[in-house]
Amino acid sequence: MITLASDFGSPYPAAMKGVIRRHTDAELVDIAHDLPRGDPRAAAFWLRFVLPEFPPAVHCAVIDPGVGTDRDALVVRAGSHVIVAPDNGLAMPPARALAGGAGGEGTGEERIEAFVVDVDDPASETFHGRDVFAPTAARIRTALDADPAATPEEVSDALAAMDDLSPATDPVDIVLPEPRVERDDAGDPAAVEGEVLAIDRFGNVVTNVPGDLIRGRDWVRINEELTPVAETFGAVDPGDRLVTVGSHGYVECDVNDGRGDGAFDLRPGDSVRIVADNVSV
Amino acid sequence: MITLASDFGSPYPAAMKGVIRRHTDAELVDIAHDLPRGDPRAAAFWLRFVLPEFPPAVHCAVIDPGVGTDRDALVVRAGSHVIVAPDNGLAMPPARALAGGAGGEGTGEERIEAFVVDVDDPASETFHGRDVFAPTAARIRTALDADPAATPEEVSDALAAMDDLSPATDPVDIVLPEPRVERDDAGDPAAVEGEVLAIDRFGNVVTNVPGDLIRGRDWVRINEELTPVAETFGAVDPGDRLVTVGSHGYVECDVNDGRGDGAFDLRPGDSVRIVADNVSV
Amino acid sequence: MITLASDFGSPYPAAMKGVIRRHTDAELVDIAHDLPRGDPRAAAFWLRFVLPEFPPAVHCAVIDPGVGTDRDALVVRAGSHVIVAPDNGLAMPPARALAGGAGGEGTGEERIEAFVVDVDDPASETFHGRDVFAPTAARIRTALDADPAATPEEVSDALAAMDDLSPATDPVDIVLPEPRVERDDAGDPAAVEGEVLAIDRFGNVVTNVPGDLIRGRDWVRINEELTPVAETFGAVDPGDRLVTVGSHGYVECDVNDGRGDGAFDLRPGDSVRIVADNVSV
Numbered sequence: 001m002i003t004l005a006s007d008f009g010s011p012y013p014a015a016m017k018g019v020i021r022r023h024t025d026a027e028l029v030d031i032a033h034d035l036p037r038g039d040p041r042a043a044a045f046w047l048r049f050v051l052p053e054f055p056p057a058v059h060c061a062v063i064d065p066g067v068g069t070d071r072d073a074l075v076v077r078a079g080s081h082v083i084v085a086p087d088n089g090l091a092m093p094p095a096r097a098l099a100g101g102a103g104g105e106g107t108g109e110e111r112i113e114a115f116v117v118d119v120d121d122p123a124s125e126t127f128h129g130r131d132v133f134a135p136t137a138a139r140i141r142t143a144l145d146a147d148p149a150a151t152p153e154e155v156s157d158a159l160a161a162m163d164d165l166s167p168a169t170d171p172v173d174i175v176l177p178e179p180r181v182e183r184d185d186a187g188d189p190a191a192v193e194g195e196v197l198a199i200d201r202f203g204n205v206v207t208n209v210p211g212d213l214i215r216g217r218d219w220v221r222i223n224e225e226l227t228p229v230a231e232t233f234g235a236v237d238p239g240d241r242l243v244t245v246g247s248h249g250y251v252e253c254d255v256n257d258g259r260g261d262g263a264f265d266l267r268p269g270d271s272v273r274i275v276a277d278n279v280s281v
Numbered sequence: 282m283i284t285l286a287s288d289f290g291s292p293y294p295a296a297m298k299g300v301i302r303r304h305t306d307a308e309l310v311d312i313a314h315d316l317p318r319g320d321p322r323a324a325a326f327w328l329r330f331v332l333p334e335f336p337p338a339v340h341c342a343v344i345d346p347g348v349g350t351d352r353d354a355l356v357v358r359a360g361s362h363v364i365v366a367p368d369n370g371l372a373m374p375p376a377r378a379l380a381g382g383a384g385g386e387g388t389g390e391e392r393i394e395a396f397v398v399d400v401d402d403p404a405s406e407t408f409h410g411r412d413v414f415a416p417t418a419a420r421i422r423t424a425l426d427a428d429p430a431a432t433p434e435e436v437s438d439a440l441a442a443m444d445d446l447s448p449a450t451d452p453v454d455i456v457l458p459e460p461r462v463e464r465d466d467a468g469d470p471a472a473v474e475g476e477v478l479a480i481d482r483f484g485n486v487v488t489n490v491p492g493d494l495i496r497g498r499d500w501v502r503i504n505e506e507l508t509p510v511a512e513t514f515g516a517v518d519p520g521d522r523l524v525t526v527g528s529h530g531y532v533e534c535d536v537n538d539g540r541g542d543g544a545f546d547l548r549p550g551d552s553v554r555i556v557a558d559n560v561s562v
Numbered sequence: 563m564i565t566l567a568s569d570f571g572s573p574y575p576a577a578m579k580g581v582i583r584r585h586t587d588a589e590l591v592d593i594a595h596d597l598p599r600g601d602p603r604a605a606a607f608w609l610r611f612v613l614p615e616f617p618p619a620v621h622c623a624v625i626d627p628g629v630g631t632d633r634d635a636l637v638v639r640a641g642s643h644v645i646v647a648p649d650n651g652l653a654m655p656p657a658r659a660l661a662g663g664a665g666g667e668g669t670g671e672e673r674i675e676a677f678v679v680d681v682d683d684p685a686s687e688t689f690h691g692r693d694v695f696a697p698t699a700a701r702i703r704t705a706l707d708a709d710p711a712a713t714p715e716e717v718s719d720a721l722a723a724m725d726d727l728s729p730a731t732d733p734v735d736i737v738l739p740e741p742r743v744e745r746d747d748a749g750d751p752a753a754v755e756g757e758v759l760a761i762d763r764f765g766n767v768v769t770n771v772p773g774d775l776i777r778g779r780d781w782v783r784i785n786e787e788l789t790p791v792a793e794t795f796g797a798v799d800p801g802d803r804l805v806t807v808g809s810h811g812y813v814e815c816d817v818n819d820g821r822g823d824g825a826f827d828l829r830p831g832d833s834v835r836i837v838a839d840n841v842s843v
């Protein structure tokens with residue numbers, strides 16, 4: 001299997017699929033092609049959320065604001081999974097999640113390995129998705145084909161044996177920010193300093209604050225503003241704000257039938273302070 | 282085959298695909314993931330339109346405004362087709378269409394059967410698409426795998442033999458509204474009281490009025506407003522309104538190069554009165 | 563393999579897939595379903611860009627503003643590829659690219675052949691994608707199935723043997739406009755008279771001017787306006803205009819974090835005059 005993720009919109013990913021089909025009949029699965037445009041950090045959040053659901057596969061992920069510069073093309077092994085991506089950090093958060101065993105691929109010695117792709121003269125200066133990343137993913141998939149249920153060691157050996165891969169000495173990393181939790185005297189969370197990771201297509205504001213920190217509460221303050229905690233959008237009137245836990249497991253700042261990013265005035269990278277408040281209004 | 286339909290946008294459906302791939306290699310076909318958000322009735326209209334085109338398959342359909350409440354997860358058999366969906370009525374209009382034989386799966390004794398999924402403690406309170414519906418669809422597909430061309434009786438037996446399914450006693454139903462036709466002295470349709478079922482992404486207003494009732498006419502009145510009937514958008518000037526028959530076979534209120542919902546001031550659930558008018562303008 | 567391209571949005575293409583699955587298990591690959599609505603010329607540009615990446619396949623392409631009129635349904639062979647499309651010119655630019663050998667399918671005697679589909683009484687007047695083009699693509703794919711690696715001659719013979727295909731005598735053609743290049747005394751390009759081919763979903767203005775004509779320059783004038791040439795959007799400030807070479811290899815007029823069509827006031831079909839300018843600003 002080869003999964004495909006990008007910020008290319010349409011119809012560019014189809015060109016990648018055509019190129020891959022010239023190399024291999026491996027199944028193609030789209031992750032998304034509307035990932036946050038030119039934002040490897042937000043895209044890494046989504047890939048960290050989605051990729052661990054898959055069985056071992058080759059994942060071709062292209063969010064590449066540096067196309068046309070001399071950034072490397074990277075191949076990252078995490079357990080039996082392989083991520084092919086530009087060397088801008090995008091691959092690292094999902095690789096750690098894959099190696100950590102959400103997919104059951106072990107934790108310890110089968111650590112993450114990174115390789116640089118030796119690219120000589122891609123056909124296009126601007127469409128490395130088609131000219132570099134897709135064919136690399138296809139060749140890796142073909143190299144692994146002899147044994148689709150390969151162990152991490154076997155995948156590692158197969159990558160090491162490929163002529164155009166060499167060990168990456170210092171791949172770019174993205175570390176998604178962790179929230180800072182302040183606890184009260186009883187040890188319960190009283191406040192969290194978090195950060196906006198992404199805005200989805202509905203304008204919902206996705207933070208890095210784990211949902212468990214607000215579950216069971218009725219109200220919290222979001223950057224001072226008293227806001228109801230709800231499990232469903234319908235719990236508040238259309239146009240009203242709410243705080244909820246998104247399908248990804250993190251706190252979202254939303255508006256029923258509206259856009260949370262506008263109402264809360266929040267953008268990716270902004271700070272979000274969430275304070276427990278037990279008032280009844 | 283497993284088809285997938287939702288209002289999840291992107292990249293959530295990819296997480297469902299990953300989960301399914303841990304269970305089965307069955308082909309995955311996307312129906313749509315931009316179905317009307319949180320609106321099981323409008324989504325049921327689209328599923329009733331699309332699903333009968335398919336050969337027997339497992340259809341996983343998640344439009345689920347009640348996620349987080351105690352609504353059941355439902356499995357509905359219709360002929361040799363199986364729909365896995367929340368118990369909010371969504372599955373019923375397409376199930377009736379599938380049982381009715383658009384796909385040739387018979388009409389009579391092979392009636393619709395509904396089962397409740399015994400869900401204990403899903404991993405997430407908010408992403409039952411991934412944690413409940415996708416794995417259920419995958420397990421059903423695996424249970425049927427021995428015979429992909431299974432008869433309705435064989436599908437019924439396979440579902441009845443699954444440990445975590447029990448007969449549904451009173452599943453929620455959605456009955457899509459039928460238009461009321463007033464006929465003239467000659468028995469020809471003179472007026473229709475219909476209803477808006479859905480707005481598509483172009484703003485086209487989809488009604489429940491069958492296209493045959495306006496075919497051959499040049500003009501009709503839509504809620505009093507005289508409007509040309511046209512087979513193609515290009516028959517009227519850009520910005521002008523028209524009435525046409527959509528690809529789904531129902532009357533649409535549209536604007537060439539514009540949005541019909543705004544021009545006609547119509548929303549899902551609104552009444553549409555269509556009156557024959559033979560004026561030449 | 564059957565590829566699918568349309569301007570149908572969602573969920574109409576799923577109905578086409580269901581119909582195809584009643585005929586054949588051939589792999590289905592989406593090219594795009596948000597191609598420029600009702601604009602066969604712009605869609606032909608995108609298909610010319612994408613289809614040559616694929617190995618030989620049956621391509622079902624439906625951008626069909628003439629649905630409901632008596633335009634023919636066409637089958638065009640180009641090398642070992644087959645395009646099924648309305649007879650409005652849409653198929654011709656990609657067919658020439660496919661026959662020209664980007665996919666290695668030869669150039670000379672294996673010329674383009676066109677057939678008309680004998681359609682009697684399609685089920686719907688408005689959804690020929692489902693009722694005419696999809697089943698035709700499925701039947702062609704089945705007819706070729708005996709030998710997936712068929713030569714152009716074998717594909718030609720298979721099409722000629724189909725009962726409901728007859729040679730097209732005068733298929734509609736679209737010839738994408740070629741830019742006119744003015745050279746200076748040294749023979750270098752000094753100015754280009756081009757044309758807008760398409761606007762993508764980000765508002766980027768795609769012209770018919772090959773990227774090679776601006777590569778290496780720092781500034782050009784776009785319809786008089788001095789504009790920087792950049793390899794990446796990030797080379798200019800958010801909101802600022804730039805000229806770049808798109809992934810398709812043609813000159814684009816863009817805005818970083820904004821819409822080029824608005825900023826440059828350009829629409830499909832508009833003229834674009836690009837003049838070399840070596841000022842340093």
